[in-house]
Amino acid sequence: MLKRKIEKFIENIPAIPKNVQQCAKFLEEGDLNKAAKNALKDPAFTHYLITLVNKPIFGFRDQITNIEQIFSILGIEKASQIVNAYYAKLILPKSWKVFGITNSDFQILQTSLIHNWNKILNHENQNSISIASVVSLLPASIVICENIFEENIDEVKLLKLHKNMSYDEILYKMSGYKLFDIFMIICKKWELNENSIRFVEYISKKNEDNTNFSKLTKYIHLLMFYELSKPKYIEAGLNDFIEFDVEFVSEVYEDFMQIVESR
């Protein structure tokens, strides 16, 4: 029953608009100009971009509305992160029932993750665009969770009163799927580049055998819970949508605190 719901959800995932996909492709190739030109062809994406980059967290003094200017100020790394954030926007629900947030809260979570992830990548001298951009897509796993449990939320909440389980564990026990398995299927459907998909795979399995990815995987797991420990997200019931692995992140904890607490 739940399996059918998951399959239906995956079937209904919208395709990425052609011009946005082209924009992502040019960013991967490092061509900001062509990327901006393609972005301009999609009015919904342009509107999203202008609204987002003018939020205080991006730190621009004056309002910027020129897309080419936005792309050149952001640079390839941040522009790619914003394109991925837009991908997640395509599957946002009209209203949230499982978690007590709004789409605007979701966007704030995405931008805060981007902000801190970039600090971590700078500290680690990591400049892979694929790894940088995954961070804004990760919260899509929350949207997946929202969609799958929306119909049965009362019963799932009852269940959670009797057993300490994350939504991810409940999903797995009931359907054999983990949230990240579904997330991965969607990433493939959206034709994300191979490097991004491999990184997502490492995040989902918390794989330790690749030294390049291993440390970053720990950082991103800790970063997720750094954000989800904020009062707003605890109140929204997001704190336990997946399980936090304290032991897994212990190696990077001290560095992490120094990085995120730095200005």
Place this chain on the structure above:
Amino acid sequence: MRPVIKKNTAIFYPQGFLDGLNASIIIEPSDSGFVISKKPNAVFVSLKKIVFFNKKGLSILVDSLKIIQDKIHCAIGFCEYDDKKYKTILSMFDGDLEFSLFENLKVMSLFFDENSDGEKKILIYNEDADQKNQLAIELYEMGYKPYVAKNFGDFKEKEDEYIKYGIVVHYSYIANAEHRINIHIKNNMIFYILNNFIDSDIVKKFDTVYHNNLLRVGFKVFVFDVTNVSSMNIHGVNFLAKLSTAGAEYGTTFCMVGVNDKKLSPRLKNDLEDSGIVLYKNMEEFLSDEEIQKESLSGGKVPEKNKKLTKNIIAHLNTFVDTAIHITEMLSQKKGKKKSVKIDILKLDEKKEYFIVLFGVYKNIDATFSMIFSKKLLLETCKIFINNSSKKEELYDALSEYANIIASKIKSDFKLHKTDIETTLPRVFQDLTLAREFFGDTKGVCIELDFEGETLELFLSR
């Protein structure tokens, strides 16, 4: 954040970071109200998934826990941490805590699980000699015989053996336990462990709702263990005598163990005996009373006059059945349908293996709702609660959790229809002879449900 309520404990499970900013969100007033309504014996915050905490965060949580403690006299504190976190908490609060610490859930269950297994091997060691003694005394009271390590060398010598075959209590701390009355269930009897002085305060400490639940689900023998009580006054005695008189309706027997002339005057002794409480000098004398032991094993039949089905029960049949189908479908991921409905007695085939759980419903509706599973369907339905094991103990626990969910859902469905009901704690029958005796010739509505070839039987009776 809602806690997980299991057996007698409520545990909050925050993840990630715990500080002054988010601590007040972990236990909000609505969460406190929810916990208070459930009246657990212990309310704790797990630190298992916490990577960072500070004094401000813990203090805010302790304040919230104290509000709950003041209302329901439960134990409070933190659990599931390593030695590093334990030492940090002790130093943060200068070694003087107003809350308890239990290093893991196994240790915690020793103090709060009513179904204590006195034979469990337990090793206790704590650098603070007072704490070591306090932990040992409390466990003795709960019916265990722990080994208390003389010194660190002695502890290290025995630690491995106890890790393998028993439970090690090393980084735990017990706050003043005067707040609560310990309860445990042994050989189908309920033991209330009373301490210090029994006076009018007992009214506040005694959980009457929980006690009434135990009466309703058919327990026959209740024991007040007063071994560690120094004395009792008229107010305390009156309260216990009233419980005994009220229990007579259910055919229950109340006993008091550990009575002597020093703690009880002849007049008070008479009052207790007049109310029907049987007095024993010590546990040995009590355990050798064969009559009482035999009585505890009688299934706890519902009194004859209350056995008949009422129109009121039949009118609400669908709420019970629909909830059972809906929840079982969700948990087992199998489609369920009603196969047959008839009024009859519950027939249990002697050759079959059943897993039976029931709970009582009272207030605006007076009924008993039983669910009878085959092992296969139980495993499918409760897979979410069990860790790839089919140990009977774990299955019984899972069955109890399942019934708790059904009970909560039924309660909320009735509330929607403006019918106020309460439900008792579930009772799982581990012995089918007891179950047969319990149901006897009571007539009720038997509903057979089919979940893709597997049967779940429901039995709704008075």
